[in-house]
Amino acid sequence: MASRLSDVYRLTVTASRSAVLIVIAALFALHIFGVELSLSWQISIALFGIALGIPHGAIDHLISIPSHPRKKFVAYIVGYVLIAIAAGVAISSWNLVAFDCVLIMSGLHFGFGDASFINEYRISVNLSSEPLWVEAMYAIPAGFLPVVLPLTDHRTISALERIRHSLIHWSGASTHTLRTSVLAIAVLSCATLLLTRRYAMAIDLALLAALSTFAPPLLAFATYFGFWHAQRHTARLVPRLPKALNLAEEGAPGRAFLAAVTPGLYAVAGSFALAGALMAASPKKFSSSLLWSVLVIVWALTVPHMLSTARLDRASLKGIFRPQ
Numbered sequence: 640m641a642s643r644l645s646d647v648y649r650l651t652v653t654a655s656r657s658a659v660l661i662v663i664a665a666l667f668a669l670h671i672f673g674v675e676l677s678l679s680w681q682i683s684i685a686l687f688g689i690a691l692g693i694p695h696g697a698i699d700h701l702i703s704i705p706s707h708p709r710k711k712f713v714a715y716i717v718g719y720v721l722i723a724i725a726a727g728v729a730i731s732s733w734n735l736v737a738f739d740c741v742l743i744m745s746g747l748h749f750g751f752g753d754a755s756f757i758n759e760y761r762i763s764v765n766l767s768s769e770p771l772w773v774e775a776m777y778a779i780p781a782g783f784l785p786v787v788l789p790l791t792d793h794r795t796i797s798a799l800e801r802i803r804h805s806l807i808h809w810s811g812a813s814t815h816t817l818r819t820s821v822l823a824i825a826v827l828s829c830a831t832l833l834l835t836r837r838y839a840m841a842i843d844l845a846l847l848a849a850l851s852t853f854a855p856p857l858l859a860f861a862t863y864f865g866f867w868h869a870q871r872h873t874a875r876l877v878p879r880l881p882k883a884l885n886l887a888e889e890g891a892p893g894r895a896f897l898a899a900v901t902p903g904l905y906a907v908a909g910s911f912a913l914a915g916a917l918m919a920a921s922p923k924k925f926s927s928s929l930l931w932s933v934l935v936i937v938w939a940l941t942v943p944h945m946l947s948t949a950r951l952d953r954a955s956l957k958g959i960f961r962p963q
Contacts, residue, residue, distance in 0.1 A: 646892040648760035651874040658866035659846045681857040688861025692869035694903030699947040702879045719943045727939030741938045748945040750782020755955035756871040777840045780825035784847045785863035789856035791818040802931045873899050910936050
């Protein structure tokens with residue numbers, strides 16, 4: 640069974656890396672021909688990437704807690720929604736402070752979630768989990784490269800002017816320091832991983848650094864969120880969803896992956912419908928752009944999502960998780 644499940648992880652690694660390489664190659668080709676993506680195109684692509692990533696966090700209730708006893712399950716749902724609402728209010732009302740908090744949480748969630756994916760992949764091929772220092776060495780740059788580098792890119796200013804003007808100076812006078820620090824950590828981590836012959840992890844960091852450095856900020860984050868993080872998290876859902884797991888056991892990794900996506904598709908329509916409703920109900924806070932409204936919703940949901948997946952990440956990082 641483990642070898643069958645490993646096909647799902649392997650497929651996801653190939654797909655996520657290929658997506659990054661395709662985006663980088665496409666941008667290089669556009670540069671060669673003197674074509675520059677307009678901001679409107681970047682926003683449209685960002686919306687698509689974010690929509691692609693939404694389902695992965697929409698089924699926490701299916702994997703984090705049993706549906707019985709019913710009272711406990713309902714309490715979980717209510718608590719999840721209340722935390723998301725509180726986070727959404729904070730992000731929309733106190734843009735800078737809440738934005739900084741969300742960035743830190745997102746970087747940690749992305750990085751350690753992706754490190755958990757690697758450990759589960761290793762377990763699926765009967766290898767031991769990585770030591771904690773290796774996981775941290777990978778997780779910190781893997782999580783913060785696609786968050787900090789796009790936001791400290793000089794091209795971010797024009798994007799934020801269109802999306803949310805109040806966030807233009809989100810990092811104050813620390814922009815250069817943040818960017819340099821993350822790059823330095825990434826270089827140190829990549830060198831250490833290469834020296835310890837963990838080539839696959841080093842390749843991941845190199846790809847994320849290239850994407851986050853060369854791609855326009857909106858495109859870089861959308862590619863990472865929709866085609867990297869969400870895909871790898873979805874692969875981790877397969878052994879936790881009976882239907883998807885059965886398909887993996889039958890040797891159908893692609894269908895198993897899709898079976899883990901389907902239960903969360905409702906959230907895509909729901910998120911965009913809610914974003915439109917917020918723009919109509921509160922123009923002062925949400926009318927700047929559809930992308931801003933969707934981002935507020937996604938970031939708000941990230942808070943309870945991160946809390947829900949923390950237990951799963953901890954088990955995977957400790958090597959406790961075993962596919963059944």
